[in-house]
Each structure stands twice: as structure tokens, then as C-alpha cells.
Amino acid sequence: MKTVYSPDHIGHSGHLELDGGRLLPGFEKPERAQFVLDRIEAANLGPVIAPTADGLEVAAKIHDSGYLTFLAKAHDLWLDAGYSGTALPMAWPTRGLRDDVAPKHVRGLLGYYSFDGGAGFVPGTYKAVTAAADCAASGADLLSAGDTSAFVLTRPPGHHAGRRFSGGYCYINNAGVAAQRLLDNGAKRVSILDVDYHHGNGTQEIFYDRADVQFISIHADPDYAFPYFLGRGDERGAGAGAGFNHNLPLPIGTDFHDWGGTLDRACRLIAEYGPDAIVVSLGLDTYEGDPISRFRLTRFDYPKVGARIAQLNRPTLFVLEGGYAVEAIGINAVGVLSGFLGA
Numbered sequence: 001m002k003t004v005y006s007p008d009h010i011g012h013s014g015h016l017e018l019d020g021g022r023l024l025p026g027f028e029k030p031e032r033a034q035f036v037l038d039r040i041e042a043a044n045l046g047p048v049i050a051p052t053a054d055g056l057e058v059a060a061k062i063h064d065s066g067y068l069t070f071l072a073k074a075h076d077l078w079l080d081a082g083y084s085g086t087a088l089p090m091a092w093p094t095r096g097l098r099d100d101v102a103p104k105h106v107r108g109l110l111g112y113y114s115f116d117g118g119a120g121f122v123p124g125t126y127k128a129v130t131a132a133a134d135c136a137a138s139g140a141d142l143l144s145a146g147d148t149s150a151f152v153l154t155r156p157p158g159h160h161a162g163r164r165f166s167g168g169y170c171y172i173n174n175a176g177v178a179a180q181r182l183l184d185n186g187a188k189r190v191s192i193l194d195v196d197y198h199h200g201n202g203t204q205e206i207f208y209d210r211a212d213v214q215f216i217s218i219h220a221d222p223d224y225a226f227p228y229f230l231g232r233g234d235e236r237g238a239g240a241g242a243g244f245n246h247n248l249p250l251p252i253g254t255d256f257h258d259w260g261g262t263l264d265r266a267c268r269l270i271a272e273y274g275p276d277a278i279v280v281s282l283g284l285d286t287y288e289g290d291p292i293s294r295f296r297l298t299r300f301d302y303p304k305v306g307a308r309i310a311q312l313n314r315p316t317l318f319v320l321e322g323g324y325a326v327e328a329i330g331i332n333a334v335g336v337l338s339g340f341l342g343a
């Protein structure tokens with residue numbers, strides 16, 4: 001299995017996030033990808049290759065153009081306004097406020113194009129974000145050229161990013177870029193299976209009214225877990241997309257017994273849909289040792305996750321999402337991928 005990787009993620013570092021009433025160093029940091037890369041190489045999983053595709057061109061099909069323009073200039077606008085450090089929002093267009101007019105000042109724009117204080121900008125953010133999208137599009141191209149699986153080793157992650165908002169450490173929706181690219185390359189139907197601890201609210205929003213992308217997410221109950229405002233079971237899709245969105249929320253503290261049963265349910269939904277390819281939003285924050293999450297999967301469970309997905313017998317692209325127990329995510333990523341290959 002090939003891994004698509006770009007070192008350009010490294011510049012997205014040193015940023016702060018707003019959490020628990022404090023500004024903390026970002027949990028989503030370069031060491032995450034470095035540890036995964038080390039384990040991929042140690043396990044001889046296969047070649048590590050650089051991206052070749054233009055991810056922004058694909059991103060333009062699933063994101064708002066004003067939003068993408070803002071991502072490109074956000075940090076420069078922050079500096080021009082006289083600020084330093086991490087560019088973070090502090091006011092949002094919630095109920096009762098207008099969301100049809102983008103303000104002009106960077107402080108207004110940061111809130112207009114985001115839903116939380118978890119996706120700030122530092123000088124290297126944009127380069128990292130576009131490189132991640134390039135990797136996602138390139139991974140899709142590998143499947144379209146005949147590879148039966150590939151791993152997109154990216155950061156920042158993407159599944160919380162919607163058509164015109166960042167949040168939850170995410171800017172461009174990498175899994176969405178991969179799915180769109182697969183369709184552009186000729187696939188008729190793509191399933192996105194999101195196994196991150198957190199609901200993939202951005203991916204859901206982007207594809208909610210589409211029948212060519214099935215979205216299935218297994219995640220912590222949004223009554224108690226981020227992103228709180230999406231991810232409930234009654235969200236089934238709209239218009240042409242009605243019936244193609246499936247949320248499978250689980251209680252805080254869930255272990256593999258129940259999680260694995262839910263994965264089985266998700267896989268049966270995918271088999272019924274009959275996709276030409278599967279994109280797995282591979283969050284590893286379901287791990288028992290994750291510092292910000294509360295599921296209880298162990299390192300021995302991840303190979304079983306890969307093996308179950310392999311039973312679907314479809315071209316499968318794994319795209320890294322969350323996972324913050326830095327050293328363990330390398331072991332657990334390789335666990336899923338080798339479980340997939342060994343099945």
C-alpha cells in the first residue's frame with residue numbers, strides 16, 4: 001500500500017487553541033504525522049510518495065470560493081491588522097445574526113468562516129492545508145489508476161471543515177476532496193466511512209443533499225461531545241441526498257465490543273449502497289489513551305477495524321483525521337492498515 005505524504009505540514013505548528021477557558025498549545029501538532037510516518041516506514045508498509053495532484057482545484061468544487069480566498073490570506077490580514085501569534089476568531093454569526101454578508105475586518109472574517117476557536121492560523125498554516133488537499137486528491141488518483149488501497153498521511157485533518165467554514169483543527173475537507181476526485185475520475189458512487197471519535201460535521205454538510213456520496217459516521221454522542229451541534233441519528237440527508245447520510249452515535253466510554261458491532265452495521269450500509277470506492281476518514285482518537293476523547297479502543301482492536309473494512313472488497317482510501325496520543329497513533333494507524341492488508 002502506498003502512502004501519500006508531504007513535509008509541508010510541518011509549518012502548521014506553534015498555534016494555540018481555545019479550550020477549557022484557556023489558550024493551550026494545539027493538540028493537533030506536527031509530531032503526530034512524524035510518528036505515523038516513522039511507523040509506516042518501520043513496518044515496511046510500502047512506498048511513501050509525494051503528492052502530484054492539485055488539491056485546490058478539487059477543493060473549489062466542494063468549498064465556497066470566498067472561503068478558500070480567505071484561507072489563503074487569513075494570516076496576512078491578521079498581521080496587516082497589527083496582530084501577532086495565532087489568528088483566532090472570537091465572534092460568530094449564530095442565531096439572530098446575519099450570515100449572508102462577509103465583514104471586511106479580519107476579526108470579523110475569522111468568525112464568519114469558522115464555527116469554533118480550534119482552527120487558528122500561523123504563517124505555515126495555508127501551505128500545510130493545501131498540501132494536505134494535494135495528498136488527498138493524489139491518493140484518489142492512485143485508486144482510479146488501479147491501486148486497491150492507499151493511505152493519505154495528512155495534517156491538518158479535514159472532516160470538521162464544511163463548505164464555508166473551518167473548525168475542530170480542520171480547514172479543507174481532505175476526505176471530501178478525495179471523494180470528489182474519485183467521482184471526477186469516473187466513479188459513480190463513493191462511500192465515506194468516518195471512524196473518528198468526533199462527528200464529521202463538515203463532511204456531512206458538504207454532501208448532505210447528494211446521492212453520489214454516502215456518508216456514514218461512528219462517533220461520540222454529540223449531546224456530550226464536540227462538535228455538539230450535528231451528528232444525531234435523525235440527520236438522514238436532504239433532497240436527492242435523502243437516505244444517504246447515516247449517523248451512528250455511541251455513548252462516552254464505549255469500548256470495542258459495542259464500537260465493533262457498530263462498525264459492522266456501518267459496513268452493511270456500505271455494502272447495500274454498493275460504492276465504486278470507499279474513503280475512510282481515519283481518526284485514531286477512539287484510542288483509550290487519547291488525551292481529548294473518551295472511547296476505549298485498544299491497540300489490539302485497530303487491526304480488526306482494518307480487516308472488517310477489507311471484507312467490503314472495494315478500492316479503499318484511508319485519510320488520516322484526528323488522534324492525539326502522539327506515539328500511539330503511529331502504532332494504531334499501522335494496525336488498521338496492516339489489518340486491512342492481511343485480511
Ligand code: SP5
Pocket residue numbers: 019020118157158159160168169170196198226283285291292321322323
Ligand atoms: C479532527 C479532530 O479530531 N478534531 C477534534 C477537535 C476537538 N476540539 C475540541 C476538543 C475539546 C476537548 N477538550 C478536552 C480537554 C481535555 N484536557
Ligand code: ZN
Pocket residue numbers: 196197198283285321322323
Ligand atoms: Zn476527532
